[in-house]
Amino acid sequence: MALRIELKPAERLIINGALIRNGDRRSVFLVETQCKFLRESEIIREADADTPCKKLCVTLQVIYLADDQAEAENLFVMQSTEILKTIPGAAPYLVAIHDAVAAKQYHLAIKTGRKLIANEEELAA
Incomplete structure (x- = not known):
């Protein structure tokens, strides 16, 4: 089944390490x-x-896109x-992220990382 990706004007997308920018x-x-991809919004x-x-989420992106993840x-x-x-x-967020990474469900790990950032911002406010 094909994955449908819609890009806004000038939006960026990383596919298998290549940075692509949409036109106007x-x-x-x-x-x-099958490929590795991240939308600019992610x-x-x-x-x-x-x-x-946020640094942890950057690390999750690297894990997802890297050839050698160790x-x-x-x-x-x-x-x-x-x-x-x-x-x-x-702890609950980190366990969920760890489980997603272990299962190679990297988009789920990144999505849960966003929830972790929201929780961090909520605690800081």
């Missing part, structure tokens, strides 16, 4: 093979990762441990 009109693509740039939870997975474990020390209430 909406476009629809059908991806007919991406947190490293420069924008100014909190521990180093990034080790970083993920260290970051998770540090987050647990400062935000014990983050």
Whole structure:
């Protein structure tokens, strides 16, 4: 089954490590093979990762897109441990993220990471 991706004008998309930018009109693509992709709206740039939870989400993106995930997975474990020390209430999110990564459900891990960031922002407010 093909994956339908609709891009807004000038929206970016990463497919298998290649950065693609849409032209000046909406476009629809059908991806007919298995690939790694992230839409611009899903991406947190490293420069924008100014909190521990955002840094963890950047690591999740690297795990997803990297060919060799071992180093990034080790970083993920260290970051998770540090987050647990400062935000014990983050445990359910981190367990869910860990389970998703272990099952190679990277989009689910990234989506749960967004919820973790929202929780972090809620606690900071």
